[in-house]
Amino acid sequence: MKKAILGLLAFLSVQIVGFSQEQYFFPGEKFDNSIPSPSEFLGYEIGTWHTRYDLIVKYFEKLDELSPRAELTIIGQTHEHRPKVILTISKEANMSNLEEIRQKQVQLASPSEAMPDISSMPAIIHLGYGVHGNEPSSAEAAMLTAYWLLASQSDLAKNLLENSVVHIDPTVNPDGRDRHSLWANSNKGFPPVADPNDREHNEAWPAGRTNHYWFDLNRDWLPLAHPESQSKIDWYHTWYPNVTTDFHEMGTNSTYFFEPTKPFGSENPVVPRKNYEDINIRFAKYFERYMNEIQSLYWTKEVFDNSYPGYGSTYPDIQGGLGLVFETASSRGHVQESQRGEITFAFTIRNHVVNSLATMEAALDNREFMHEYLREFFDTAISEAKSSSIKNYVFGDKYDQSRNTLFVKFLMDHQIEVYENNRDVSAGGYDFGAGKSWIVPTDQPQYRMVRTMFEYVDEFADSVFYDASAWTMAAAYGMPFAANAGSGKGEKLESIDFPSFDFPENKAYAYLIDWSDFYAPKFLYHAQKEGIHVEQVNGPFTAQTNSGPMDFPAGTLMIPMGFQKLSAEEVSSKLKVIAEKTHQEVFSTETGMNLKGIDLGSNLVGALELPKVLMVVGDGVSSYDAGAIWYLMDSQIGMPITKVNSDDLGRLNLFDYTSIILPSGNYSGLSENFVNHFKDWINRGGTVISSGSASLWLQRQGITSEKPVTLEEPKEDPKALPFADRRNFEGAKAVGGSIYMAQLDLTHPIAYGYQRETLPVYRNTSIFILPSADKYLTPVRYTSDPFLGGYISDENLKKLSQSASVIISPSGRGRVIHFFDNPVFRGTWFGTNKLLFNAIFFGNQMD
Template identity: 45%
Template sequence: MHSNSRRPALGLLFTLVLWAFAALPLLAQNSYYFPKTKNFDPKIPTPEQFLGYGIGERQTRYDRVVAYLQELDRVSDKVRIETIGYTYEHRPQVIVTITSPENHGQLEQIRQEHLQLTDPAKAAPALTNMPVLVHLAYNVHGNESSSTEVSLLTAYYLAANQDPETQRYLKESVVFIEPAQNPDGRDRHTNWVSMHQGNPAVSDPADREHNEVWPGGRGNHYWFDLNRDWLPLAHVESRNRMEFYHKWLPNVFIDFHEMGTNSTYYFEPSKPYSSENRLIPRSTYDGLNVLMARYHAEALDELGSLYFTKEQYDNIYPGYGSTYPDFQGGVGITFEQASSRGNKQEHSLGVLTFAFTIRNHLTTGLATVKAAVENRETLLRHQREFYESALADGRRNGVRAYIYGENYDATRLRKFTELLLAHRIEVYELEKSQRINGQQFEKGKAYVVPTEQPQYRLVESIFAKTKEFDDSVFYDASTWTLALAYNLPHAGLKAKGALGKRITELAPLTPNVPAQSHYAYLLDWADYNAAGALYLLQDKGVITQTIFKPFTASTSSGPKAYQPGTITIPVASQQISSDSLYKVITEVAQLKQISFESVKTGLSLNGIDLGSNNIQTLRKPEALLLTGQGITSYEAGEVWFLLDEQLHMPISKVDLASFPRLSLRRYNTIVLVSGMYNSLDKASVEKLKRWVTDGGTLITFKSAAEWAIKQGLAQGKAIPAQDTASNAARIDFADARPTEGAKSVGGSIYEVDLDTSHPLGFGFTNRKLPVYRNSTTILAPAKNPYSTVAQYTNEPWLSGYVSKANLNKIKNSAALLVSDQGQGRVILFSDNPNFRGTWYGTNRLFFNALFFGSVIKTPGTAVATEH
């Protein structure tokens, strides 16, 4: 966290400015926000005239934000509003385009010429009259609310200001205003503040207004951080925005944020080299970032507002809103304003008002438009050169192409390919089957991505593994190799060879709907969509089973080998007729885009038969997720999102404080993500123990796994994160942050060995599995030799930063354990298998825990020997 300098004179000035604004009447707002501008068009309503209160006096609901922007569209020929999609809570995502009336008349031509500029395969258009594109994106974190208010003032200023300077801006630029990147989270925060706003406003930091209840308004509907979702595109808001972004490819993108109340103001450049991505040309950082910073500094200097640069925040991860534009030839910039988290709050320099935070963001936003116009040709030329240099860098790369494929899971392969296409990455069909580094890539089940392409830098980010860094302290993740996240076999090619047809969109899957059977149906568990299909079957009352041993069946499509995890659906055992069952099978196959097979006999060609004791009946998961204060909201949201989005399976979200009064009878599965569970008293822990012993499945992540072991809910041992040494060497205070930061595991990727014969490993076709780790929870392998389902290898490090000490602890430790307790079991993940809704490789482990947990009986335990 940045340390504020205490300067008495500036502090007094700051306090006087805030006090002066508090005394301003409603009609004086323009003189506060726009002190130098007098020539406003009276036909354009101010935000306060439309809303009925002054900007900064209260939080504005999102529907009123949209309504005002629609009014500007109605009354001004400079403003157009469009809806690019809808959030999960069905709020419209809107973009306002502001430019001169003449530019509005030829927007499509402007767009096409700009796309031509970014395409190295086409001749560059003349830059003389080409407008620069500026995208101002507000409020990606819902409780960083000042910037949405800024969007109203900015739109008003550009639409109503009649000064020659502003007319020039509108002629030479197209400005996109995105009032809230996270409308759902914003309204959650807005409602909270509005509920608790006092009159007069309360500045006490302890007041309820400034302290939202869990999970707060930062995340979207599923409590995700959308500022991490630009690369994985897990959420609908991000996918809608990405489509618009690539429609225009703006030259400047500003991502407006807030930070701690006792900070000042931050803008880029970020920390040189250590906080920058090596794939981005130095001209972005040393040129454009520094150039833009001069305008931002000048604007804030004029206000007397304090600020800092080159500290704390980074530009490494392509999934940030301020970093992704750098990968598209633009300049992405983060603005961070100290937050009042309400209408006013005491801080180290006095009292910070909502209006003051709004004014700072407003000032730097307008300075951005000025900077973009005054350096229009520089920005346009940079974008052209960026894509040309991408081709050159791709040619110089020792890897000429990446090949990836999946022979058993068409769904996971499809999802990854759709992601690449959403980023406008060139993807080609594999011309012919080939074997590379011991991996077989089949034509029709594999693709090739050349590195010599305009999106080279994103390609390298998605496929390449990174172990070298300029710094050992990271604001967030240190790696984001999505090919590993999807657990897809892939390899780099020294020569790209002959390419097949370029893929621009994927044809619909054609699932196999089998002939009707009066004996049984089979569902291969290797396909990612099998879990969603299984839940849908169970939800419709279909009895389902899973196999523990492989077999070969004579199916309606011919002989087919099946591995452990395969779902069997016996016809005669159902409570519905065979005709009704067949109708359900057909519906599920079409809905989940997954193939079934039918068999006429239980006698297998090889392996076990369909009446074997190695086949177990499954129970439908009835799951509970503990939430609330102390629980990691991101991880809780990831569980909720995953079950909603992929399985369409409901999960009961119950506050931790309600657990002592909660009956557990209806649940057979409970999920504990990372968090603090010490608020559960002894009686609650005993209740949870009894529930597990009676047959429940408790699934724990990271620190929750450590807590379960400590409470005696599970057998195991957690390895301490820090070594204790009595003779620790002295370290200078100034070196504390880099020294301590290097000890954390901030986000890196490792390899584990997975027991694919275990129910938790069902459906995996390779024992080697990449996992993501961002904590220091390290578990020792179980004493029972059958209970360590996944174990880190002796050389596990695949990508990202890790200290030598942490790596030595991670080696050969347990990634996934099962601890049998009476009739039940506790499943312990040392990591988070559902990280950011992106890890399709490991979230299947979580699916297995949900569906197969009830049939796990570990050999060597008392329960197992009784059967």
């Protein structure tokens, strides 16, 4: 970058009046006139409007059309059916030879294959932009970077085309971007208003940060809950880029952040130290130089997280590349006042443009070094695995074939090798049957991802966390698993399908469906939706079925043929279709007299009502919590729930609903009239499902009266501490996301479908509530030694050990089901999802 604009005060009101786009963003550069700039294509200067995603794609399509050095690829779709695209740019010879280049790059990540000649291999650079929709500057920077790379006549641009392949993802989160762009453009003034209080700078709930289902996609590279991330990870593993960027925005009064992050305290334990102590430092010198040239303030080595492996800037670190996070001060609109003057949208864009160029130059200069590191990363993964005492992990849930399938598919999506288990294994307190469980060997290229999936992290260099401090995905899936020193793996899996079963053809007195499978609730909902009468057996029994004598646990679904409005032929025909779609095994019986346990006409058998669920959303409610519940019901059950803004509740008749979900949040703005109606609805039999801090609001309203945990001898804070220690001292008191072992009461309806008394749960709240005074109504509490992984202070661990995970609070003829641990965290805590399903389908039985 040349110092043509050193006289500009980059932190003040930078107006580009009098400067062309090229002069402002690329001072002193000359460009090929055959390639249109973004402003020429769009009809407005970059930074004067927020560009809609479809126009970004159309600009990339134009570059593809005009230049043989550019190729646009659609790699997937969002929930709202916007295309996910990658624009690939390189010299013509490389573009005509991309597949050979790709295969050689993948060969570097395959230790069993010969090391290719890296001397002529291009650097593989992945520039990722816009994972948070309301951090919009990076997507504008993506267009400018693509333009510069194709049109600039500079030596650097020519060198990059010659010796690199650049993949540009302009917007990781198109749905969120368009939600924010519409807001910013619709509320723009002429001239724009810089006052932070202006509507333009204050989006309506849930804002544009998240995707369609209000998920933060920058946490989804590991969980892979959403199609945006699934397609991105699939693409990532076809290329194994040497460098991947992740561009963001932060507070308007900030400056600019680039890596390195906070040493040790923010670093992932499975990533080689070379990444942090060598590679990061090499690249930082380029960012420093580029930012100095435009006189833009910046900072490093603070706050931001490199430990959680599910960011766009951390997942590449566990794949032999370098992931880089960048954060710029945000105008959150077109111009906004800050402590340094007015911050313009153009200024925020320029910061990301120069660091896009800096990243490419650094990757180019370190091309062979990064190729060598990619091979070294996977070579050392193999050597570390061979030296480990753990030779494999064995896992499998013998009661839940659908959840097994989901977990195996998940591992394979991350390129982890999974094998059939061909022998009976007892390990970690579990029995794993041959043919009904799986083996993940540690001796494989993805050894570090294997550790990520199965290890509990319990030692930390810091006690303050930017995000989650635990991410053991086997626990998230509620999967019985154990480290194992032995062998016994069978065939390697190339794919896995959900189970399928033959539907019974005999004349049935009743049909029976075990509730243990993950998709049994989906079966129930769709059967009820089709008008089929379903009952539940609230005790264990052994029935004579079409498959012989079968044991069934409490919670089993029973479809009595003598109480159907539909004909027997219609019922069996519909059930056959539903069972196939939901992967459920349906048994038939020709008698109501069971071989053991209660009979099918027992008083412990009762009809199930089709739920109609309302969830409160809007101001004060956690959009993350609400979105996770919404997505779970949509994607896994296919059951609609009614979402109502908190300020619209006063117009509703709550008696139209069987259950009301209160996601974690602050409900203090609800009117007195609504609260009275709400109390009346509960007292007349309603079921409230409450998450996190919503339970505190219920306490304040007198709807429930559970008691907080208080330690007999609480640890007293020091009388005085240095002011500079305040963040670390107070931050250490938070529970930022950690995993614990809970004890289930298997006889309680909240635990129907579970066959083991223990279950890993995820906690990201410091709300500690004592078990219920009613000895029957704390169906999920912690074991005597609950800690599994993540950070928690000693004092909080003492509180947690005395507290409840789930409490049922009766209120009149109704009840509140309190979840103090998050059963739906980030869309992949499949192990605890059934607790929520049970609350929805069986809530009226729980007290």
